[in-house]
Amino acid sequence: MTAERFREEIIDHLLHTFGVTPENAGDETYYKAVALVVSDLMRRGRSETEKRAKATHTKQVYYLCMEFLLGRSLKNNLFNLGLEESAREALRTLGVRLDALYDQEPDAGLGNGGLGRLAACFLDSLSTQGYAAMGYSLRYEYGIFRQKLVDGWQTELPDFWLPGGKVWLQEAPEKAVEVHFDGHVEEAWYDNHHTVNHKDYTKVLAVPYDMCISGKDGRAVSKLRLWAARSSDFDMKTFNSGNYLRAVEQNAMAEVITKVLYPEDNNPEGKSLRLSQQYFLVSATIQDIIRRHLFEYGTLDSLPELTAIHLNDTHPVLAVPELMRIMLDECGYGWEAAWDIVSRTVAYTNHTVMKEALECWNQDLFRLRLPRIYQIVEEINRRFCADMHGRGVDGYKVGRMAPLNDGFVKMANLAVVGAHHVNGVSALHSEILKETVFRDFYQEMPGKFTNVTNGIAYRRWVAQANPGLAAFLEKHIGGGYLADAAQLEKLLPLANDGTALRELEQVKRENKQRAAGYLKKAYGAVVNPDSIFDIQVKRLHEYKRQHLNALHILSLYLWLKEHPQADFTPRTFIFGAKAAPGYYFAKQIIRFIVKLGEMIDADPAVREKLKIVYVEDYRVTLAELLIPAADISEQISLAGTEASGTSNMKFMINGAVTLGTLDGANVEIHEAVGDENIILFGMTTEQAEALRQSGYRPGELANNHPVIRQALQLMENGFGGMDYKDLASSLRGSDPYMVLADFDAYAQARQRAEALYRDRQVWNRMCLTNIAKAGRFSADRAIREYAQNIWHADPIPQIPVNKKG
Numbered sequence: 001m002t003a004e005r006f007r008e009e010i011i012d013h014l015l016h017t018f019g020v021t022p023e024n025a026g027d028e029t030y031y032k033a034v035a036l037v038v039s040d041l042m043r044r045g046r047s048e049t050e051k052r053a054k055a056t057h058t059k060q061v062y063y064l065c066m067e068f069l070l071g072r073s074l075k076n077n078l079f080n081l082g083l084e085e086s087a088r089e090a091l092r093t094l095g096v097r098l099d100a101l102y103d104q105e106p107d108a109g110l111g112n113g114g115l116g117r118l119a120a121c122f123l124d125s126l127s128t129q130g131y132a133a134m135g136y137s138l139r140y141e142y143g144i145f146r147q148k149l150v151d152g153w154q155t156e157l158p159d160f161w162l163p164g165g166k167v168w169l170q171e172a173p174e175k176a177v178e179v180h181f182d183g184h185v186e187e188a189w190y191d192n193h194h195t196v197n198h199k200d201y202t203k204v205l206a207v208p209y210d211m212c213i214s215g216k217d218g219r220a221v222s223k224l225r226l227w228a229a230r231s232s233d234f235d236m237k238t239f240n241s242g243n244y245l246r247a248v249e250q251n252a253m254a255e256v257i258t259k260v261l262y263p264e265d266n267n268p269e270g271k272s273l274r275l276s277q278q279y280f281l282v283s284a285t286i287q288d289i290i291r292r293h294l295f296e297y298g299t300l301d302s303l304p305e306l307t308a309i310h311l312n313d314t315h316p317v318l319a320v321p322e323l324m325r326i327m328l329d330e331c332g333y334g335w336e337a338a339w340d341i342v343s344r345t346v347a348y349t350n351h352t353v354m355k356e357a358l359e360c361w362n363q364d365l366f367r368l369r370l371p372r373i374y375q376i377v378e379e380i381n382r383r384f385c386a387d388m389h390g391r392g393v394d395g396y397k398v399g400r401m402a403p404l405n406d407g408f409v410k411m412a413n414l415a416v417v418g419a420h421h422v423n424g425v426s427a428l429h430s431e432i433l434k435e436t437v438f439r440d441f442y443q444e445m446p447g448k449f450t451n452v453t454n455g456i457a458y459r460r461w462v463a464q465a466n467p468g469l470a471a472f473l474e475k476h477i478g479g480g481y482l483a484d485a486a487q488l489e490k491l492l493p494l495a496n497d498g499t500a501l502r503e504l505e506q507v508k509r510e511n512k513q514r515a516a517g518y519l520k521k522a523y524g525a526v527v528n529p530d531s532i533f534d535i536q537v538k539r540l541h542e543y544k545r546q547h548l549n550a551l552h553i554l555s556l557y558l559w560l561k562e563h564p565q566a567d568f569t570p571r572t573f574i575f576g577a578k579a580a581p582g583y584y585f586a587k588q589i590i591r592f593i594v595k596l597g598e599m600i601d602a603d604p605a606v607r608e609k610l611k612i613v614y615v616e617d618y619r620v621t622l623a624e625l626l627i628p629a630a631d632i633s634e635q636i637s638l639a640g641t642e643a644s645g646t647s648n649m650k651f652m653i654n655g656a657v658t659l660g661t662l663d664g665a666n667v668e669i670h671e672a673v674g675d676e677n678i679i680l681f682g683m684t685t686e687q688a689e690a691l692r693q694s695g696y697r698p699g700e701l702a703n704n705h706p707v708i709r710q711a712l713q714l715m716e717n718g719f720g721g722m723d724y725k726d727l728a729s730s731l732r733g734s735d736p737y738m739v740l741a742d743f744d745a746y747a748q749a750r751q752r753a754e755a756l757y758r759d760r761q762v763w764n765r766m767c768l769t770n771i772a773k774a775g776r777f778s779a780d781r782a783i784r785e786y787a788q789n790i791w792h793a794d795p796i797p798q799i800p801v802n803k804k805g
């Protein structure tokens, strides 16, 4: 589209959609007008994609996920459609800056962290590589909460994103479906801490809101269908019997289902509203998939050949019993035939090995809410157990694998039983799955288990987030890496090219300056762009060990107080993390970090050397700003706890050096770059396990270690008007994630990092090598592996639709 045409379309939307003249429109309205122009284009692309997919009987991929953490869309879509320059020029003639419009867009924060962002990156890759794909999720009215720190304490504010975000959504009321909750939870007796009591509704309307997801250069456009809950109608009987208020109330109850995203990640709580959300997503989605399939092919017999349904974690696993229900109750299938179809259609990705993060639901709650689904789960369970017993499997083992056991519905067991493939998200994680959580299953059905290491969308995380690096890459290796990430290796010959390395250093320096400018503007924080930018941004969790990082900074502080003349490269430590609102300990860690930063700021003897910035409300848009500015990428989870990590990949491609443990995908980053280009420390998974077995005594360790002892004492005595006794006593008492055991190794690793950083040539070479070797962490590669090994799906053939035979 030319700039002139673009300009006309913008003006058209201003006048006819928003009723303002170009002169009177503000940035916000301009943003919406531009978004609508882009949306129109993408919808046309989507129709083309659908036509081609149908004409060629291409297998459809349906990606089900309770979360899609999309962030902003405008820049990404303009970039993918190759329209950024036209848009910029069109707006310039109207006296408007495109970059100002980008800032008008709220983040679509429909996810917590890694899992939700992965889903978003995967949709991008599905489009770009031309698969026939749809994502399904919920149109939460409120996304992940906005974080506000009040004297270091996290408070939560609602994220009402729709006013600015809904321009990307198209309501499709004609495709609405009904979801039935045939059970009544008579009293909120089960989760009586919970204030939402949604006992009354039985029928809820699921209304689709569709968002087009563009691929680079328009090979295909995917659709993300987000369901919103509406009450299906006034219960007229109640209404007529004079209970008007009750009818209205019921209406409101139904809409509660998609009101808000649950903000707990890796620490699920068994709230009945969450179960309703999950079933709501699954039931609406499965009905939609079946409708589409029957419309095209007239029978569900061909479902496994023509569709792949992917469960992103166990959250949408009720897709298995829901598909069974429809086939049995509404399509006349018998159990065996239906089960054969279902279990050849569904695949499942696991994202965690931590026992407390595996979803299970109280059986009574489940049965009351979803009686028919419960019956089907019982039958799945009965047949599975009978089958296992029949094969002579030990009774205890059968119990451990059973979807129903100990009064719980075990969602992961249901997923493994129902899926044809189960994958972990990094090589290490997939091995741990086979050895621990799914050990029994692995022994009985080894062929089901596989690995697909996560990946990220380079087009967003490099080309858009880091224009300086993109220009550097364009100059030295061309733009081919955008479609074929393996081409990044073409950088390797530059490892000894001093000029190129200095150019790369300059790119980093500019990104640090840009980030510093933002930190100044947003928080009044003054940071030195010549200091080492050492960044840890991710959800706050004990297993991720932000407190290890902070404890070490505290020890550095104490050391610098004693060694004021020491030769020391100034460091800026940047943290960004949201804690689940009810995760009290995590909130204490945040406060500890903030207060430590304040103590340092107040101390003229150290503040030129050390600086902590805790960025409030960390989200996709801030990640895009901070990650390109990092020198050091902190990936310090206890080995064996982080399934993969994906920010580690984003840092790597942006030329930061990983300082990390051998956990998750760090293992593969190490493999890719070699010992010289990563800073590893700490126990391996086996060593951590062995230490636990042999009786880990953190209290003793603390007492015998002068540095740790002094740091913990300072925490106990307090500073900044409060003490951090809870934190200190947890470390001394049980230290579940072995912070103290890895402390020395961590301190040494940081010292090595500083030494390496001082030799600019050496450091720049490390950065360059990381970028060059990052190709394997592209989401495009991950999607190809899913397609080939799990979904058995191919891209839509590139034939012109109107020439089809």
Ligand code: 26Q
Binding pocket: 112, 113, 114, 115, 116, 118, 262, 264, 265, 266, 267, 268, 269, 274, 315, 351, 352, 359, 425, 454, 642, 643, 644, 645, 646, 664
């Ligand atoms: C479940 C039930 C009830 C309420 C909440 C939940 C819930 C929600 C989100 C449970 C887990 C999550 C999110 C998990 C997650 O983000 N896991 C991360 O997934 C990434 C992508 O694979 C990995 O890179 C990370 O290692 C993993 O922690």
